[in-house]
Amino acid sequence: MRVLMLSYEYPPEVVGGLGAAVSGLARALVHRGDHVHVVSASSTGDEAPQLLDGVMVSRSARTTFAERFDPYGSGGDSDFLRVAMEANFGLASRGFAEATRTEPYDIIHAHDWHSAFSAKSLKHALRIPLVFTVHSTEHGRNRGIHSDLQRYIHEIEWMGTYEAWRVICCSNYMSDELRRIFSLPEDKIDVIPNGVDQAAIPEPKVVDEIRSQYAGSGERLVFYVGRLVYEKGVHVLLSSVPKVLEEAANTRFVVAGDGYYAGVLREKAEKLRIGGYVSFTGRISDRERDALYAAADVAVFPSLYEPFGIVALEAMARGTPVVVSDTGGLREVVRHEKTGLKVYSGDADSLAWGIKRVLLDESLRTRLRENGPAEVRERFSWDRVADLTSCVYRRVLSEARSVPWS
Numbered sequence: 569m570r571v572l573m574l575s576y577e578y579p580p581e582v583v584g585g586l587g588a589a590v591s592g593l594a595r596a597l598v599h600r601g602d603h604v605h606v607v608s609a610s611s612t613g614d615e616a617p618q619l620l621d622g623v624m625v626s627r628s629a630r631t632t633f634a635e636r637f638d639p640y641g642s643g644g645d646s647d648f649l650r651v652a653m654e655a656n657f658g659l660a661s662r663g664f665a666e667a668t669r670t671e672p673y674d675i676i677h678a679h680d681w682h683s684a685f686s687a688k689s690l691k692h693a694l695r696i697p698l699v700f701t702v703h704s705t706e707h708g709r710n711r712g713i714h715s716d717l718q719r720y721i722h723e724i725e726w727m728g729t730y731e732a733w734r735v736i737c738c739s740n741y742m743s744d745e746l747r748r749i750f751s752l753p754e755d756k757i758d759v760i761p762n763g764v765d766q767a768a769i770p771e772p773k774v775v776d777e778i779r780s781q782y783a784g785s786g787e788r789l790v791f792y793v794g795r796l797v798y799e800k801g802v803h804v805l806l807s808s809v810p811k812v813l814e815e816a817a818n819t820r821f822v823v824a825g826d827g828y829y830a831g832v833l834r835e836k837a838e839k840l841r842i843g844g845y846v847s848f849t850g851r852i853s854d855r856e857r858d859a860l861y862a863a864a865d866v867a868v869f870p871s872l873y874e875p876f877g878i879v880a881l882e883a884m885a886r887g888t889p890v891v892v893s894d895t896g897g898l899r900e901v902v903r904h905e906k907t908g909l910k911v912y913s914g915d916a917d918s919l920a921w922g923i924k925r926v927l928l929d930e931s932l933r934t935r936l937r938e939n940g941p942a943e944v945r946e947r948f949s950w951d952r953v954a955d956l957t958s959c960v961y962r963r964v965l966s967e968a969r970s971v972p973w974s
């Protein structure tokens with residue numbers, strides 16, 4: 569099978585879970601024997617195709633002019649839209665060049681609204697059926713549609729689902745959401761979870777070195793990593809900190825990542841007078857992230873909206889106990905008391921309860937450390953994701969061949 573994949577982000581230029589998801593899938597498809605060419609956007613300019621872990625990756629410049637903002641910003645910046653639209657021209661022209669230069673592709677697989685216009689153009693120009701994955705929605709991220717810009721993005725997402733032969737999403741929660749907000753028929757949707765890469769175990773020396781930057785030897789460590797945007801609920805984590813400290817005073821918190829909400833969160837930490845207990849690291853390398861997972865007593869993902877939550881899998885795969893919001897895909901990924909704890913979303917008391925339980929109950933920690941990696945190996949391998957995705961491709965191909973369209 570020859571797959572032309574369109575994604576706004578691809579490693580090493582990763583902003584969030586989308587980049588991880590697309591590369592996990594692309595590499596596993598190649599591992600199965602498929603040919604995958606990812607056309608992606610880049611902040612540093614056009615790049616010739618190169619082979620990354622067997623996946624052919626081309627990048628086109630996101631914009632001809634300087635970017636002055638976070639491309640996944642608050643959704644309130646019209647420049648954000650300009651860049652996304654320019655990126656689509658790049659994806660379409662690069663995709664077209666690749667598709668006509670080599671043997672024909674069987675399937676176009678586009679991810680999220682950022683690539684929906686290029687996907688639609690390529691589908692119609694090349695007469696190749698389109699599969700569209702929705703990783704998250706504007707409606708979900710903003711808890712409704714509250715501005716013209718949000719409505720526009722929402723409509724582009726709808727267009728992607730409309731143009732697609734089949735739509736993939738990563739959880740039953742997302743399937744319900746797509747049916748509700750886009751009136752998408754259930755029989756057009758395939759639910760395929762994400763996977764996670766097997767973790768390399770960091771050297772103890774590196775773990776100690778990185779741990780010592782944030783916590784003393786007798787102190788406990790709570791870790792969050794992800795984009796700092798409202799829907800990830802890091803403000804709820806900060807509200808829970810004083811409540812955790814009441815019973816577990818020797819605890820330190822690390823908040824890693826960046827995003828438009830970083831300033832608000834730092835201010836909140838100051839107002840709560842917990843600055844001495846919480847470290848904001850900004851973006852960290854994979855090496856630091858893995859060392860922090862290994863050093864942490866608990867990893868916390870307090871999302872208000874989470875279509876899937878690859879970060880929770882990352883933590884579980886590394887044997888780090890997790891406390892997550894009982895919402896979205898996280899509800900389906902984590903089994904309460906068995907592979908992690910689930911707490912009420914948006915509720916600092918409930919979150920503090922979960923964090924304290926893990927910190928103060930050693931037998932629970934041991935159980936979660938054992939169950940997490942086993943569960944991830946069994947249910948969430950990228951090879952399984954690629955097999956399921958390949959079934960969707962084959963179904964689409966055979967349907968497309970049996971009708972006059974193609």
Ligand code: NHF
Nearest residue numbers: 585589703875876877878
């Ligand atoms: O894991 C990849 C990622 C998800 O929940 C995540 C999200 C965006 O918000 O599918 O996409």
